[in-house]
Amino acid sequence: MYIGIDLGGTNIAAGLVDENGKILYSESAPTLKERHYTEIIADMAKLAKKVADGGGVRLSDIKAVGIGSPGTIDNAEGRVVYSNNIVMHNVPMAEIFQKYIDLPVNIENDANAAAYGEYYACGEKCPSFVFMTLGTGVGGGIIIDGKIYRGFNGAGAEIGHASIVHNGKLCTCGKRGCLEAYASVSALISQTKEKMKKCPDSLMNKYAEENGGVSGKTAFDCADSGDNAAVEVRDKYIMYVAEGVSNLINIFQPELFVIGGGISRRGDVLLDPIRKYAAANDFNKYMPKTKIRAAKLFGDAGIVGAAMAAAN
Amino acid sequence: MYIGIDLGGTNIAAGLVDENGKILYSESAPTLKERHYTEIIADMAKLAKKVADGGGVRLSDIKAVGIGSPGTIDNAEGRVVYSNNIVMHNVPMAEIFQKYIDLPVNIENDANAAAYGEYYACGEKCPSFVFMTLGTGVGGGIIIDGKIYRGFNGAGAEIGHASIVHNGKLCTCGKRGCLEAYASVSALISQTKEKMKKCPDSLMNKYAEENGGVSGKTAFDCADSGDNAAVEVRDKYIMYVAEGVSNLINIFQPELFVIGGGISRRGDVLLDPIRKYAAANDFNKYMPKTKIRAAKLFGDAGIVGAAMAAAN
Structure with missing residues (x-):
């Protein structure tokens, strides 16, 4: 015990x-x-x-x-x-x-x-496993041969702080263009607000007013209701996440890639475009492919x- | 034997x-x-x-x-x-x-x-080691606990095919924005040619004519001779390489990061700006830092x- x-x-x-x-x-x-x-x-x-x-x-x-x-x-x-x-x-x-x-x-x-x-919960003792969690930041962990990969100094696996846009947005960590600056829920909220300003008629404005402000749900929920501006925000955001996933697949070729954070409860709405993007951009064309799944344990x-x- | x-x-x-x-x-x-x-x-x-x-x-x-x-x-x-x-x-x-x-x-x-x-040649049995080689492409390898990291399907460690520019230049692999599309010697040659067109008075034009065409040496050699356009090409190119190195350091925190390929013979001209960029953008602020060195064995x-x- x-x-x-x-x-x-x-x-x-x-x-x-x-x-x-x-x-x-x-x-x-x-x-x-x-x-x-x-x-x-x-x-x-x-x-x-x-x-x-x-x-x-x-x-x-x-x-x-x-x-x-x-x-x-x-x-x-x-x-x-x-x-x-x-x-x-x-x-x-x-x-x-x-x-x-x-x-x-x-x-x-x-x-x-x-x-x-999450590695334990997946029930498979896969030799390589990558976890990415989308929250205030983009965190993650890497499990290789059943062991947590920490780097030589214990500070490794900061997958949210690899950049996807050279000289891009300033991240809270001080580096520019980090995945976290585009694919975190905080980034999604900024992206949503920006679009709301540009599209005052978008359902997102009304939704935010009725729900105590803009959250990570605003764009996803309004996209579900068919709001075009929201669909744009959501789909662009998902492509940022997908870029991070695709990069890590080309580096690690993990057997399993798990995406966590509240937003992963969206399931295939989030995961299917990521799977499609990762497959299209996978350097590996001939061997078995990484499985991409939502987290199971959350909190x-x-x-x-x-x-x-x-x-x- | x-x-x-x-x-x-x-x-x-x-x-x-x-x-x-x-x-x-x-x-x-x-x-x-x-x-x-x-x-x-x-x-x-x-x-x-x-x-x-x-x-x-x-x-x-x-x-x-x-x-x-x-x-x-x-x-x-x-x-x-x-x-x-x-x-x-x-x-x-x-x-x-x-x-x-x-x-x-x-x-x-x-x-x-x-x-x-290169891991063997470094003479240290470091627990984590990343190698990046700059040539026609950007190749690499990852050694963890003395073992070559291959991913679950043998296709891992394609570090040249993680993107540094979301929706950027098309790479030969089919993905957009790959490190290879910016930091390979082929990319350097394209970057050099582009600048030469824009700056017909640059020493690079004369140098290329005298040396049988543009190569990976053109910008570096002309920068050594003080040509401003060449300095710009070289320094911008080095920052692309540095972005890739910095990303991999935040992911792996390897004890040692070795850069190979003919261009790594430039030594500190190449490595010092990379070291500076990687240090400034290292998520790890409090633990020992990754050492960045040139390859020893080359061919x-x-x-x-x-x-x-x-x-x-």
Whole structure:
């Protein structure tokens, strides 16, 4: 039995997870990220005890605790090297956590943990797996031969920060033209707003007014209703995502490519054009092709992945 | 002792290679690529015998033969799935070769073999290594934990076919905006010609006339002589290469990034601006940084890499 903890900017989520990656019991608590990290870590430990209790398991039955944390992680040292979301610099997270619960602790970057969770959930032990999550940013993870790929310094797999437009839009990371600057939900919202200004008669304006502002849903929902301007925004946005997917397929030729984030619930509306673009632009013409699928676990991916990474 | 064979579009090069990746004796012969592949493979075997003889070694002292071949390779089957440079489709290359020389044969894609050779030559057993070679195309290879990364289908590591310009220039592969369409030497030649037309007074026009036409050297040599138009071409070209390097660093965070191809002999003129761009655009701000270096083996990388891949 394992405990997986997903440390997010808004909530800490923890789950009791069995050997097969199934969540048996879970709880969450607000992160209150402005607090000092020591208080946050203390709450993570409290939550871990709570899910063990809730699942009717003693801490001594837990083999290890896995944590998915934002930022650059030194996995070997159990240290958060740097995170700007929840402010941490050189924090010995495992050591602090172990003052409360004396169990083996494994820390992964949160996107890597989510990738590992989706890898587990796909039920295939494929030799190469790429996960891309579309949210405020574009995150991701790469699993090779069943292992999280971290790069030599633990900072690898930042697939959202490979550019798709040389000298393009400035990304929050400081680089220009990053996939994240075009294919994140934040980028979609900007693209939607831009189009709404140009097309004041578009349904999107009315929709946004009625739904408390522009969101990642605006263009997709209005496109579903047949609004032309919305269709344009949606289809152009999907092509940005597809470019990122296609690039990573030519680099990795993974057996499975999973796309996550709330927007992936759109299913084939999102995925079919991506599959078509990736197939047309795949350098590999003669060998089996990468399968492209939507995520299965969504919010639970971090818990499952953190727990399973701790298990392995 | 091993034999490494580098099957190129112009020449077949073979070498007797020791356990440490040192070439003891080498020979080459024209590929005459319009011939049927069976004749080419027969010549590869002849050349292998020749280098064993030349190195004073019996075939029975050779542990394995490694071949680097263009195209998509099925490594497990020893088969060239597809190559359009030397026309081969589903060719059981290992099996045919073994009719002449009955030794274990390992076949790799030529760029992967070259990458492995450079990995060996760097003398460090770094956990992650990326090689990019600038030639007619942009090829490359990825070595993770000492193993050539091939993707699940053997067609991976086509780093030249990740785009850096969404909807950009059409690449020979059919995709638009590929790194290869901007950062290959062929692309540099196009960029040089374009500038020469716009700037008839540029030294590049005179230089090309005196040197039998435009080549990858035109812009670099004329820039060395202080020609402004040439400096512009060179510097813009280097930024395309740098974009590709920077993207791969954010994805892989490799310990070592090696750039090959004849142009990498320019050394720091090429590498310093790339290092500067990659550092400025590295998502990793707090952990050790990727080292960027020029290739060491050049033409020998394929032989050494093929032999060492066969050894391991």
